Amino acid sequence: MANEIAQAIAAGILGGGIYALMAAGLTLIFGVLDIINVAQGILVVLGAYLSYVLSVHLHIDLLVGLLITVPAMFVIGVAIYWLFIRPLRGAERTSMTLLACFAVALIIEGVLYREFGSNYVSLTAWYTTSSVHIFGFYLPDIYLIGFGLAVLAITALYLILYRTTFGRAVRATMQNQTAARLIGIDVNRVSAVTFGIGTAVTAIGGMVYGAISGGFTPNSGYDLISRLLAIVILAGMGSIGGALVAAVFMTTAEALVDIWQPEWSVAVFYLAMVIILTVRPAGLFGRRAARAQ
Amino acid sequence: MTRPTVIRAAGAGVLVLAAALFPLVFTNPTVTNFGVVTLIFVVVTSAWNIFSGYSGYLSLGHAVFYGTGAYFLVVAAKDWNLSGATIFWLVPLAGLAAAVIAVPVGLVALRVRRHTFVVITIAFFFIAQLSASNLSVTGGSSGLLVPVPNWAPATYNNPFYYLALIIAVATVALSWQVRRSRFGLQLRAIRDDEDRAAGLGVRAMPVKLTALVLSAFITGMAGALWVYFIGEAFPQFVFDPLFDLAVVLMAFFGGLGTLAGPVLGALILEPAQLWLNLQQSNGYESEILFGALFLVVILFLPRGVLPTAAEYARAWNAWWLRRKSGSPRVVAEADSAGTSVRGSVS
Numbered sequence: 001m002a003n004e005i006a007q008a009i010a011a012g013i014l015g016g017g018i019y020a021l022m023a024a025g026l027t028l029i030f031g032v033l034d035i036i037n038v039a040q041g042i043l044v045v046l047g048a049y050l051s052y053v054l055s056v057h058l059h060i061d062l063l064v065g066l067l068i069t070v071p072a073m074f075v076i077g078v079a080i081y082w083l084f085i086r087p088l089r090g091a092e093r094t095s096m097t098l099l100a101c102f103a104v105a106l107i108i109e110g111v112l113y114r115e116f117g118s119n120y121v122s123l124t125a126w127y128t129t130s131s132v133h134i135f136g137f138y139l140p141d142i143y144l145i146g147f148g149l150a151v152l153a154i155t156a157l158y159l160i161l162y163r164t165t166f167g168r169a170v171r172a173t174m175q176n177q178t179a180a181r182l183i184g185i186d187v188n189r190v191s192a193v194t195f196g197i198g199t200a201v202t203a204i205g206g207m208v209y210g211a212i213s214g215g216f217t218p219n220s221g222y223d224l225i226s227r228l229l230a231i232v233i234l235a236g237m238g239s240i241g242g243a244l245v246a247a248v249f250m251t252t253a254e255a256l257v258d259i260w261q262p263e264w265s266v267a268v269f270y271l272a273m274v275i276i277l278t279v280r281p282a283g284l285f286g287r288r289a290a291r292a293q
Numbered sequence: 294m295t296r297p298t299v300i301r302a303a304g305a306g307v308l309v310l311a312a313a314l315f316p317l318v319f320t321n322p323t324v325t326n327f328g329v330v331t332l333i334f335v336v337v338t339s340a341w342n343i344f345s346g347y348s349g350y351l352s353l354g355h356a357v358f359y360g361t362g363a364y365f366l367v368v369a370a371k372d373w374n375l376s377g378a379t380i381f382w383l384v385p386l387a388g389l390a391a392a393v394i395a396v397p398v399g400l401v402a403l404r405v406r407r408h409t410f411v412v413i414t415i416a417f418f419f420i421a422q423l424s425a426s427n428l429s430v431t432g433g434s435s436g437l438l439v440p441v442p443n444w445a446p447a448t449y450n451n452p453f454y455y456l457a458l459i460i461a462v463a464t465v466a467l468s469w470q471v472r473r474s475r476f477g478l479q480l481r482a483i484r485d486d487e488d489r490a491a492g493l494g495v496r497a498m499p500v501k502l503t504a505l506v507l508s509a510f511i512t513g514m515a516g517a518l519w520v521y522f523i524g525e526a527f528p529q530f531v532f533d534p535l536f537d538l539a540v541v542l543m544a545f546f547g548g549l550g551t552l553a554g555p556v557l558g559a560l561i562l563e564p565a566q567l568w569l570n571l572q573q574s575n576g577y578e579s580e581i582l583f584g585a586l587f588l589v590v591i592l593f594l595p596r597g598v599l600p601t602a603a604e605y606a607r608a609w610n611a612w613w614l615r616r617k618s619g620s621p622r623v624v625a626e627a628d629s630a631g632t633s634v635r636g637s638v639s
Binding site: 030034036038084087088090092094095096098099100102103104105106107109110111113114222226229230232233237263264266267270273274277278281 | 408542
């Protein structure tokens with residue numbers, strides 16, 4: 001029993017890394033653009049299918065394939081922003097952008113169904129089935145690789161945000177868009193690139209998700225987005241650090257409940273969210289701005 | 294009553310009469326089937342609009358209430374061994390069940406605004422779907438069946454049709470009453486600026502919650518009627534994310550927060566979607582089309598067909614009056630006519 005619990009905690013923390021990465025992308029987009037990108041779930045699935053095409057048809061290793069899928073997802077993100085988000089202005093922008101993202105998600109889902117059908121597929125490589133033996137329990141290699149990738153990507157995100165001029169522009173736009181415009185920041189460009197970066201992380205998320213989930217279909221996007229939304233709400237909208245903590249907390253809690261009640265483990269996500277919201281409507285690490293109209 | 298009101302009342306009367314005669318003229322079951330589902334969407338979209346359209350709180354979780362009503366009817370009909378027309382008496386009770394569910398949902402969700410509210414309604418939707426798949430009372434993912442009434446196949450749809458029509462007329466009348474009442478004014482004050490409304494003495498929470506519960510009650514009735522009509526309840530169809538989007542799209546298409554907009558949106562889009570589904574055996578084509586249509590509406594008709602049409606009508610009127618006004622004397626006339634025309638259009 002104790003061993004099972006330790007195993008669940010280890011898997012929860014390692015699996016939480018990849019959710020943290022996907023949620024960080026969502027939070028970054030929210031912080032800069034004031035948009036909930038509800039297409040994030042299906043974009044992860046799209047990333048997974050891109051990796052699938054590269055590995056099955058072109059026999060490119062999953063990790064090497066990331067060199068192609070990450071830029072590809074970046075371009076897709078910029079395109080979505082430029083075509084469907086940027087033209088939306090005015091008082092109803094908040095709800096409009098959310099609905100636009102939902103519509104984009106539907107179209108992507110439809111296209112994926114058309115191309116790949118509704119059969120489960122999964123990503124395989126030599127490291128998706130092997131595992132290492134550490135401290136008395138077995139950890140699948142892919143969990144360690146996924147966690148490593150997540151840490152790398154989040155570190156890169158951090159360095160971009162806090163050590164580059166572009167990152168400074170992004171943070172300025174997060175704080176006050178009008179002021180950022182006044183000091184000469186091209187807010188449209190910053191927004192487009194931010195949306196691209198927030199989307200690019202789904203390539204990594206999708207690859208790891210496709211390998212550890214044991215199979216995915218175009219329909220998997222709903223499961224993903226519901227978890228991601230629960231994570232960012234629990235963390236508090238716009239808090240990247242909070243998203244990391246919340247993701248690890250959620251996946252660990254889910255893995256623990258999974259030992260006794262497998263079919264209800266997903267409910268932990270929502271239950272935790274509802275409880276937190278009744279006590280702290282702004283989320284664990286949220287700013288009060290989340291409540292302002 | 295002013296003249297425009299009379300015209301509108303007459304228009305509504307003609308529309309209701311046409312709807313009442315519809316199954317007598319078009320007796321083809323496929324057509325009346327479309328009629329029933331379309332009327333159910335008229336009900337749901339108007340009910341959604343009473344809460345989301347008037348208060349500005351965009352709900353993407355109304356399927357929770359729709360599904361609650363649906364499952365209430367299925368389970369109650371099974372447990373109490375009801376059949377035939379008696380089951381229709383469960384419809385208002387199903388509405389009550391949905392209204393009861395709406396109270397805790399509202400108490401949690403209405404504490405937050407904007408994005409967070411939308412996201413929480415989505416989360417409640419997923420909780421509901423998950424519960425329906427895992428609880429034993431709903432039969433889990435294997436679903437439940439409703440006893441099929443042994444009515445004549447040719448007129449089988451008619452009882453459903455007329456009940457849906459009655460509920461639809463009542464819902465639109467209620468929406469109209471809410472719109473012109475003090476309560477409706479409070480809701481729209483909340484939509485425009487909640488903090489200012491609260492500062493002016495609107496007790497925001499009870500007002501929002503009342504609107505949500507009212508909306509949930511009607512949505513629950515619609516869900517119950519729908520599930521009896523369909524005859525089976527599976528979690529993935531009763532709690533369908535596309536349902537939420539369809540309702541929002543219809544309301545946006547017709548004109549969010551208006552009285553006739555949601556009705557028009559449902560009357561145009563639901564038959565179109567049903568027809569598309571009939572043409573194609575695969576689901577993805579209609580999904581892509583649906584998403585594309587949604588984007589077109591959001592990008593080019595963000596305020597809906599009705600308000601945009603009213604704007605064009607006004608612009609056309611102004612142009613017509615300008616063209617007519619050749620001499621200064623006529624300009625003065627046109628000016629007074631212009632104000633009266635503007636008054637009647639808006």
